[in-house]
Amino acid sequence: MLNKLIASVIICTGLVACSSHGENPGIEYAPDMYYSKGYEPYSQMRHMAYNENGMTMRKPVIGSIARGQLDYIYKFPDTPEGYEASASNLNAVEATEENLMEGERLYNIYCWSCHGKEGKNDGPVITEGKFAKPPFANYQDPYIQNLPDGKIYHVITYGKNMMGSHAHMLTPTQRWQVIHHVKKLSKNAAPVVSSDSTAVAAQDSTTN
């Protein structure tokens, strides 16, 4: 009887002591397997008093330029003149099937939320009224159809008015791939406003 009592007390204590709650991680078997020994970038290590906020890695100094992007910033600075000059910057990536597909994939991650999947400026950010509409109606607007690839690259790199820079999301190659997709959308016919399914199907076959 006494043995059973002692055993159940030990089990209960064990269950309570090992369980994790709040800030108590409980008893951990081999904590090395949960926590990296190496420092995680940008994580907080309070004892690193010499680094601001105890950060393990500091943010790059303001004005730091990523490798391989120095040329662009000098040639086409973030100024109205730089924007105009960027028209001469030709698409550095071939419009192969592969690049177009990758451009579409990236567009559907980074751009559709405002410009819409078909480039109609009907993405949720715009339709929910959180953002002012772009000044052009949609990508099928002659303004976008005639907009040089270089200028689009400039806008993706630096942003323009309400559109922020996407330079930290897309590598230079990826920007050119997305531009191929923007140009592809710009050549699509205007949307078919009809309940006639054959009309929609016909349009679909041209857009795919």
Ligand code: HEC
């Ligand atoms: C947060 C919403 C938003 C996102 C996300 C966004 N855009 Fe825009 N975009 C805008 C707005 C607003 C404008 C109009 C800027 C202006 O005032 O001329 C614009 C303008 C443009 C233009 C016209 C540029 C010019 O020179 O006039 C192009 C092309 C474009 N966007 C492509 C893209 C591509 C490609 C992406 C994804 C990499 C993207 N946008 C992501 C909101 C957005």
